Amino acid sequence: MNRSFVxxxxxxxAACAALAGAACxxxxxxxxxxxxxxxITKGQLDARLEGCAAPQCPGGKTTLQQIVQQQLVxxxxxxxxxxxxxxxxxxxxxxIKQRFPGDQFQQVLKTQGLTLDDAKNxxxxxxxxxxxxxxxxHLSDADVKxxxxxxxxxxNTPAQMRARHILVKSKAEADSIEAQLRKGANFADLxxxxxxxxxxxxxxxxxxxxxxxxMLPQFxxxxxxLKPGQISPPVQTSFGWHIIxxxxxxxxxxxxxxxxxxxxxxxxxxxxxxxxxPQFLEQLRSKAKIEINDPRFADLFPSPPPGGMPGAPPAxxxxxxxxxxxQSTHSP
Numbered sequence: 001m002n003r004s005f006v007x008x009x010x011x012x013x014a015a016c017a018a019l020a021g022a023a024c025x026x027x028x029x030x031x032x033x034x035x036x037x038x039x040i041t042k043g044q045l046d047a048r049l050e051g052c053a054a055p056q057c058p059g060g061k062t063t064l065q066q067i068v069q070q071q072l073v074x075x076x077x078x079x080x081x082x083x084x085x086x087x088x089x090x091x092x093x094x095x096i097k098q099r100f101p102g103d104q105f106q107q108v109l110k111t112q113g114l115t116l117d118d119a120k121n122x123x124x125x126x127x128x129x130x131x132x133x134x135x136x137x138h139l140s141d142a143d144v145k146x147x148x149x150x151x152x153x154x155x156n157t158p159a160q161m162r163a164r165h166i167l168v169k170s171k172a173e174a175d176s177i178e179a180q181l182r183k184g185a186n187f188a189d190l191x192x193x194x195x196x197x198x199x200x201x202x203x204x205x206x207x208x209x210x211x212x213x214x215m216l217p218q219f220x221x222x223x224x225x226l227k228p229g230q231i232s233p234p235v236q237t238s239f240g241w242h243i244i245x246x247x248x249x250x251x252x253x254x255x256x257x258x259x260x261x262x263x264x265x266x267x268x269x270x271x272x273x274x275x276x277x278p279q280f281l282e283q284l285r286s287k288a289k290i291e292i293n294d295p296r297f298a299d300l301f302p303s304p305p306p307g308g309m310p311g312a313p314p315a316x317x318x319x320x321x322x323x324x325x326x327q328s329t330h331s332p
Contacts, residue, residue, distance in 0.1 A: 029041055029042075029043065030042045030293075031293050032044075032045050032064065032292075032293060032294045032297070033064065033068060033290065033291060033292050033293060033294070033297070034289075034290070034291045034293070035068055035071040035072060035075070035288060035289075035290055036071075036072075036075055036288055036289050036290075037289070038071055038075070040064070040067055040068065040071065042294075044067065045060065045063060045064055045067065048063050048066075048067070048113060049063055049113075050113070060296065060297070061296075061297060061300055064297055064300060065300065068285075068290060068301070069125075069281060069284075069285075070121065070122075070125050072281075072284040072285065072288055073125045073128050073129060073281075073284065074124075074125070074128070076128070076132065076284055077128045077132075080132070082128050082131050082132060084124050084127045084128055084131070088127055089120050089123045089124055089127065092123045092126075092127065093119065093120065093123060101199060101202075101203075102198070102202065129277055129280065129281070130273060132280060133273055133276035133277055133280050134269070134273070136276060137269055137272045137273070137276070139265060139268055139269060139272075143268065144261050144264050144265050144268065145257065145261075147264050147268060148255075148257050148260055148261065148264055152255055152257075152260075153255075155255035155260040155263065155264075156252065156253065156254050156255050157252050157253040157255065158211040158212055158252045159211065159212070159249070159250065159251055159252040160209040160210060160211045160249075160250045160252075161209065161210060161211075161223055161224070161246060161248070161249050161250070162207070162208060162209045162210075162246075162247045162248040162249075162250070163207050163210075163223050163226075163244055163245060163246050163247055164187060164188070164191060164200070164203075164204060164205035164206045164207055164244075164245050164247060165191070165195070165197070165200065165205050165207060165219075165242045165243060165244045165245070166187070166190055166191045166194055166195045166205050166242065166243045167195050167196050167197040167200075167239060167240050167241070167242050168194055168195070168196060168240055168241050169196060169240045169241070170240075170241065171234060171236070171241055173194070173241070174234035174241035174242075174243055175234060177190055177194055177243055178231070178233060178234060178243055181231055181243065182231075187204070187205065187231070187245050188204025188205060188206075189204070191204045191205030192204055192205075196240065197239075205245070209248075209250065216237045216238065216239075218235055218236065218237045219235060219237055219242060219244070222235040222242075222244055223244050223246055226244065226245075226246035227246065228246055228247060228248055228249060229245075229246070229247075230245070230246055231243065231244070231245045232244040232245075232246075285301065
């Protein structure tokens with residue numbers, strides 16, 4: 001190799017080292033902000049902004065606020081030895097995935113510009129906050145019992161039906177499918193072949209249980225008129241033409257306290273969490289040293305007023321104005 005070339009390369013390397021990352025550094029490593037000394041880089045912010053493809057994507061300020069908040073929560077967990085396990089995160093993730101069949105969950109992540117790791121970090125943040133504020137929530141058995149006494153009708157179970165369907169666009173196609181079913185064709189097989197409902201097609205048309213008012217009126221009336229095992233003639237709704245097979249009918253029931261108390265406790269806890277969480281997060285921000293290095297975001301975190309956050313609850317105490325659990329205004 002040409003010796004002068006090597007000399008020039010070494011000179012450039014020495015110059016970069018001497019400048020300590022000025023002109024020769026990666027621009028993506030530049031700190032947009034620091035949170036208690038922890039750097040948030042331009043690359044981190046840009047990756048979140050550029051990855052999101054949805055019309056409702058947050059702008060730069062909102063995204064930076066989200067990143068700062070997550071840093072604060074993770075720092076709080078470390079300082080206060082709050083641990084969230086992978087098993088806890090995966091359990092929450094599974095609950096969310098159940099609401100998005102097939103590959104819909106992956107599509108949602110892609111649209112929001114999030115990776116699976118990003119989603120897990122969001123869940124980790126939420127679980128840490130929940131554990132932090134739940135230490136201040138106190139619900140007695142009397143609170144739960146009182147709520148049930150006043151609101152027991154909310155926990156009654158309505159009558160439900162379980163059905164499957166085949167959805168097509170035309171009456172002629174629906175008639176043809178009905179004829180095949182009357183001759184003994186398998187309903188699930190025909191649903192997978194012909195149905196245009198993406199949510200149930202791959203499950204053989206299975207819709208699961210539903211109660212009064214959850215389906216369109218024409219669909220609901222047709223399903224209600226069937227006995228388990230029976231198949232309806234084609235039924236028209238705004239979605240197209242349905243052929244329905246009723247699988248099961250489940251009668252409604254009157255709630256009792258023993259079967260409802262866990263649900264009530266969870267709902268009252270969530271109602272109190274909604275009161276604690278905003279103040280908890282505001283306390284983290286007010287106590288933190290947040291430095292903004294990008295002038296576009298200079299006004300994002302104004303200095304807190306003297307004396308700390310107005311109305312902040314003392315450690316271990318309820319937030320200002322929080323009603324007792326039994327008097328919660330949040331309905332389950």
